[in-house]
Amino acid sequence: MCYSIDMNFFYSKDYLVAIHYTYDQARRKFVKWAQNEIAVVPDFHKRILFSDEAHFWLNGYVNKQNCRIWSEANPQVYVETPLHPEKLTVWCALRAGGIIGPYFFKNDEGHNVTVNGDRYRAMITNFFNPELNNHDVQELWFQQDGATCHTARATIDLLKDKFGDRLISSFGPLTWPLRSCDLTPLDYFLWGYVKSLVYADKPQTLDHLEDNIRRVIADIRPQMLEKVIENWSSSLDYIRASRGSHIPEIIFKM
Numbered sequence: 001m002c003y004s005i006d007m008n009f010f011y012s013k014d015y016l017v018a019i020h021y022t023y024d025q026a027r028r029k030f031v032k033w034a035q036n037e038i039a040v041v042p043d044f045h046k047r048i049l050f051s052d053e054a055h056f057w058l059n060g061y062v063n064k065q066n067c068r069i070w071s072e073a074n075p076q077v078y079v080e081t082p083l084h085p086e087k088l089t090v091w092c093a094l095r096a097g098g099i100i101g102p103y104f105f106k107n108d109e110g111h112n113v114t115v116n117g118d119r120y121r122a123m124i125t126n127f128f129n130p131e132l133n134n135h136d137v138q139e140l141w142f143q144q145d146g147a148t149c150h151t152a153r154a155t156i157d158l159l160k161d162k163f164g165d166r167l168i169s170s171f172g173p174l175t176w177p178l179r180s181c182d183l184t185p186l187d188y189f190l191w192g193y194v195k196s197l198v199y200a201d202k203p204q205t206l207d208h209l210e211d212n213i214r215r216v217i218a219d220i221r222p223q224m225l226e227k228v229i230e231n232w233s234s235s236l237d238y239i240r241a242s243r244g245s246h247i248p249e250i251i252f253k254m
Contacts, residue, residue, distance in 0.1 A: 026177035031240045033174070038233065045233045046096035046226075048141045048168070052186035053105075053115055058086040058209055060199045088210055089114050091123060092217065094185055095140070096229040100131045102217050104210060112206060120149040121158055129162060137162060146170035146178055182235065185228050193220075 037044040089112065092101035103123055107113045115123075132140075142163045144150045151170045165173040181187035198212040 026175065027180055027183070027239060030175070030177045030180075030183070031236045035236050035240065038236075046229055047139050048143055049093045049095045049100070050143045050184050050186055051091065051093040052145060052184060052191070053089055053091045053147075054186070054191040055114075056088045056090060056195065056198065056209060056213060058203065058206055086112075086206055088112050088206060088213070090213060091115070092186060092190060093128070093142075094190055094225065094228075096222075096226050097135075098222060098225065099190075099217055099220060100128065102213055103127050115147075115149050117149045117152045117155060121155055124155075124158055124162075132162065141166040141168060143168040143176060143184065145176060145180075145184065183232070183239075185232055189228050190217075 034045065041047075089105040090101070091103040091105070092099055094100075105113050105115050105119050105123070113119065140163070142159060144159075146169075149155065151172075153171075156167070156169065156171055159167050159169070160173070168174045168176050170176055170178070177183070194213060194216050197216045198209060201212070203209040203212055
């Protein structure tokens with residue numbers, strides 16, 4: 001699962017190294033914070049709700065937004081994209097105790113749409129917050145990445161109303177380190193796992209694909225999520241020891 005670095009990064013090696021150093025610093029800072037919290041509260045990592053969106057194409061095309069490629073040389077990656085893609089944009093939040101979602105972004109007419117700031121905030125208000133009524137929110141932290149729809153001031157204020165300072169996000173009380181797909185279980189586990197199963201019966205309609213996504217996510221057992229989050233905790237040791245470097249077996253595995 002990958003993030004394709006902006007092409008101008010590849011053509012200035014000094015600039016690339018400086019950027020990597022900045023990212024690694026932010027990652028080391030986050031890892032140190034997380035390990036300090038776990039030292040005080042041993043199950044702290046189980047209290048983080050990790051969240052993300054992903055695209056699911058009807059034809060099974062793998063969205064490269066959820067693939068990460070890290071290289072100091074231009075990899076010359078060519079991506080074949082559908083001419084008229086039919087897709088679903090799906091959001092989930094994941095923790096050791098279970099998954100909230102999936103949520104499918106649709107407009108007022110029920111048509112599938114992509115996510116923007118207004119739709120993301122509507123999801124929080126109309127879907128996520130009511131779902132949180134079944135949880136002890138005072139025990140939970142919420143994580144999101146640096147996508148623009150996540151980091152608009154109105155979005156951050158809305159999330160802070162619910163989580164206060166327990167918000168991990170760009171422009172949030174606790175900064176989420178950029179380029180950190182190996183630190184979010186949705187990127188390195190959930191989306192790849194779900195996509196490996198939902199196309200098995202070759203769905204021919206978006207409704208069929210949506211049903212498959214709902215079924216596969218509903219079938220994920222708590223024991224599997226417990227292992228995923230325990231692995232997340234273990235990965236902090238690697239990242240700290242490598243001074244912020246990414247985990248190769250995660251970064252380069254599809």
